[in-house]
Amino acid sequence: RYKMYNMSILGLLKVVVRVLFVVLNNIYCIPTFCVWMFLFQPLRYYKPSLYWKIEGTFYHWLLAMVSMWSWSAGYDIVEMGDDLRLCLEDRTLIIANHQSTADVPLLMANFNARKNVLPNIMWIMDRVFKFTNFGIVSVIHEDFFILSGKDAREEAVTLLKEHLHNSYLPLNKKLMVLFPEGGFLRKRREASKRYALKNNLPLLNHVSLPRMGAMHGIVEVMCPNPKSPSERIPENNQLRWVLDITIAYPDGKPLDLRTIVAGTRKPCQTFMFYRLYPSTELPVEREEVTKWLFTRWEEKEKILDEFYKTGTMPVADYCPMSSVDGGPLSPQVVQQDPLRFLLLHLFFIASSYLHFRIASYAISFVW
Numbered sequence: 001r002y003k004m005y006n007m008s009i010l011g012l013l014k015v016v017v018r019v020l021f022v023v024l025n026n027i028y029c030i031p032t033f034c035v036w037m038f039l040f041q042p043l044r045y046y047k048p049s050l051y052w053k054i055e056g057t058f059y060h061w062l063l064a065m066v067s068m069w070s071w072s073a074g075y076d077i078v079e080m081g082d083d084l085r086l087c088l089e090d091r092t093l094i095i096a097n098h099q100s101t102a103d104v105p106l107l108m109a110n111f112n113a114r115k116n117v118l119p120n121i122m123w124i125m126d127r128v129f130k131f132t133n134f135g136i137v138s139v140i141h142e143d144f145f146i147l148s149g150k151d152a153r154e155e156a157v158t159l160l161k162e163h164l165h166n167s168y169l170p171l172n173k174k175l176m177v178l179f180p181e182g183g184f185l186r187k188r189r190e191a192s193k194r195y196a197l198k199n200n201l202p203l204l205n206h207v208s209l210p211r212m213g214a215m216h217g218i219v220e221v222m223c224p225n226p227k228s229p230s231e232r233i234p235e236n237n238q239l240r241w242v243l244d245i246t247i248a249y250p251d252g253k254p255l256d257l258r259t260i261v262a263g264t265r266k267p268c269q270t271f272m273f274y275r276l277y278p279s280t281e282l283p284v285e286r287e288e289v290t291k292w293l294f295t296r297w298e299e300k301e302k303i304l305d306e307f308y309k310t311g312t313m314p315v316a317d318y319c320p321m322s323s324v325d326g327g328p329l330s331p332q333v334v335q336q337d338p339l340r341f342l343l344l345h346l347f348f349i350a351s352s353y354l355h356f357r358i359a360s361y362a363i364s365f366v367w
Contacts, residue, residue: 056119074267180210
């Protein structure tokens with residue numbers, strides 16, 4: 001009993017330390033990121049390409065801090081499937097199933113380990129995230145905050161299309177991330193089943209049926225439609241790939257952001273299965289796009305069902321690019337760089353101290 005008591009005390013102490021560290025990490029990283037971007041603002045107008053290169057680098061560094069939270073808790077990512085290197089330099093739409101608040105930080109951790117991915121990415125997220133502690137960072141990075149709800153559906157798609165034209169394309173970003181389900185699985189599952197019954201669609205348990213508004217908007221802007229030549233964009237700006245990521249948590253029990261921050265769950269592995277499709281396989285008519293995406297989600301259901309039953313992803317059965325470059329990737333853990341984490345912490349701490357000293361000096365002239 002004494003031993004168990006000591007273990008519970010140590011566990012509680014670990015949680016407290018981790019939570020305090022993450023809070024402190026936010027305090028000395030996010031404000032100083034914003035200050036640096038403010039100081040670089042003149043470049044945005046006189047040398048925009050240099051400004052956005054700097055912003056992308058700082059953004060990557062900042063998301064490395066988020067990546068460290070899951071890594072330090074022992075929550076590894078195992079990747080498998082098609083080779084991502086085929087698409088990371090081209091315009092790519094990334095679609096993924098959405099189970100919990102852990103999906104985004106784990107995707108960040110995945111992409112953090114790769115060069116030039118996070119600087120060139122645009123996240124499409126619910127508007128509510130604009131008002132979180134990380135919202136200001138996403139505003140600076142020009143991510144897109146999508147409106148939710150039936151009443152705002154048409155407006156949301158219109159605003160997304162405008163954002164693609166006015167931000168994503170001019171800034172020459174390569175990747176965008178969309179969660180087509182439009183919400184977490186636990187919140188969407190029952191509504192998805194009701195919709196499936198009403199429309200004679202398969203009942204899904206491990207994913208929910210995707211909502212199509214954002215997907216339709218992206219396809220209309222980014223994919224050539226022979227029937228609408230007026231809506232075409234230059235060929236070099238068009239979508240080249242669709243990367244479908246199936247996220248699978250151990251035993252079907254998703255992590256969440258609170259667990260990642262506190263580290264309350266035992267170390268485990270989250271699996272990410274990549275399926276890569278050339279944009280030429282993506283239809284452009286709305287009904288066909290809907291069928292195409294629904295088919296991908298029905299496949300996700302089968303993939304996850306087999307994974308949860310057997311512990312193995314049916315990689316060979318569902319990799320569209322498996323015949324390229326020697327077949328699909330075998331399962332491998334995404335490796336992070338602890339030294340890089342340390343150096344970035346030192347950079348943000350030093351930057352915060354520098355900015356504090358500058359602010360104190362400036363204030364001394366007023367008071």
